[in-house]
Amino acid sequence: MDYFLFSVAAIIAVVSAVLVIVQRNPMHSALYLIITLLCIAVLYLQLSAQFVAAVQVIVYAGAIMVLFLFVLMLLDQENPIDTPSTLRYQNPVAAVMGLLLLVELLFLSARAQPPAVLTSGAPGSSPGFPGSVESVAESMFTRYLFPFELTSVLLLIGMVGVIVLAKRKL
């Protein structure tokens, strides 16, 4: 069952990731990217990392995609600027890097044992697991309480920054 779920989520993630880069319309790319991110959240769940899965959906598929969409909508999609690319070496370098990464992954997956989480079955049934929401929350609200409270100040700085940057021009 786990392997079936993993295969379905992984195949959808890869297919939609390929669809992201072959779309002509950048808006469609963004929508396929959301599907990829949601499928990756399923993979996190299977690794018993529920908190990371929830954050993946809330922050990546929610907040980061808003930023992506905003940049896309800020650009004029009817009349794209057609200048020759200044990144001439990007494609060959990317191909070499991607090939290296693939070799590395194949090498590691040939040697490595599957993680105990995948073989023990019933992911998510253990609240004490390091990736579970309970264990993340317990250390966040007890041991790392001060950094947590400081985060609110960080978010406050973000809010003030938005107002200062955007309101000045209007």
Add this chain to the structure above:
Amino acid sequence: MNPYVAVFFMFVFCGVIAGAMLAMGSFLGPRKPNPTKEQPFECGMEPFQLPGGPTSVRFYIIGMLFVLFDVETVFLFPWAIVFHKYVTRPGWGMFMLVEMLVFLAVLIAGYIYLWKRGALEWE
């Protein structure tokens, strides 16, 4: 039983209910098309241009503020998960409540600031 079965059924029920509403609307509703009804509709106005082109920077404020408050919910969610466990321990329930209220107070101060500065107005 796998705890995700419940989540799966919730998704299934959501899909079935939403699909049933759309299906009932298309089966039961009267369908009398005429040229006026077929026209594109833009909040009662005549549409004057196709969507496209650069979007107003006013969406930027709303978008960025959404991102910030979205990150806030990331912290609220694990707190809500463990809160019931701490309520039963003496002293801990109040501690957890106060620490989240401090966190929220800072953000609500920011919210009041941007409300007063008119960031939520469409000017």
